[in-house]
């Protein structure tokens with residue numbers, strides 16, 4: 001086996017051993033090459049189950065966390081999904097394999113440009129990436145079947161709750177940015193919202209307003 005094939009096998013093994021069991025999620029993560037989303041000095045570590053630095057002081061999430069969040073989101077091929085926090089674009093690319101359409105936004109223009117290049121390389125045509133402040137959601141395209149927030153909020157932002165369909169699910173890390181946060185699954189019911197705490201996670205903060213670049 002080539003070193004590359006072995007690294008990729010270990011990558012899938014790590015996902016399974018951390019609890020990513022959903023067959024469609026595993027297939028999507030096998031198909032989307034994380035190496036395309038990690039550049040520069042860290043590229044040789046793309047298949048390790050580790051978060052890694054990307055531009056603008058941000059991070060590409062740990063693959064097993066991407067897998068667990070995607071699994072919790074329970075995406076269906078008919079779904080329209082919104083992701084807040086494009087970052088490298090890796091999570092959006094994984095979602096693109098499971099959903100009809102993915103909208104993803106980041107407050108850093110530079111990250112959106114780089115992510116778009118990766119989407120083009122992989123010919124992922126059902127992702128629309130914008131630079132905008134995700135705390136406001138994306139009212140033009142609302143409502144969404146699923147919303148995934150990949151930055152830590154002190155509370156789930158109310159515009160995002162409002163842009164969720166009835167029966168829709170949002171997965172969001174909630175807590176102070178300098179501490180461990182709780183990953184919360186919010187389901188919109190006819191009469192309100194139900195909240196389930198899934199596990200502890202650590203994400204960079206959700207910051208209101210646009211980034212400097």
Ligand code: SAH
Nearest residue numbers: 060085087088090091106107134150206207
């Ligand atoms: N999902 C990404 C990792 C996200 S890191 C991946 O797969 O690589 C968190 C991202 O959230 C950062 O890129 C940061 O710029 C972005 N972010 C933080 N606050 C934001 C906001 N208000 N609106 C949009 N993006 C935001």
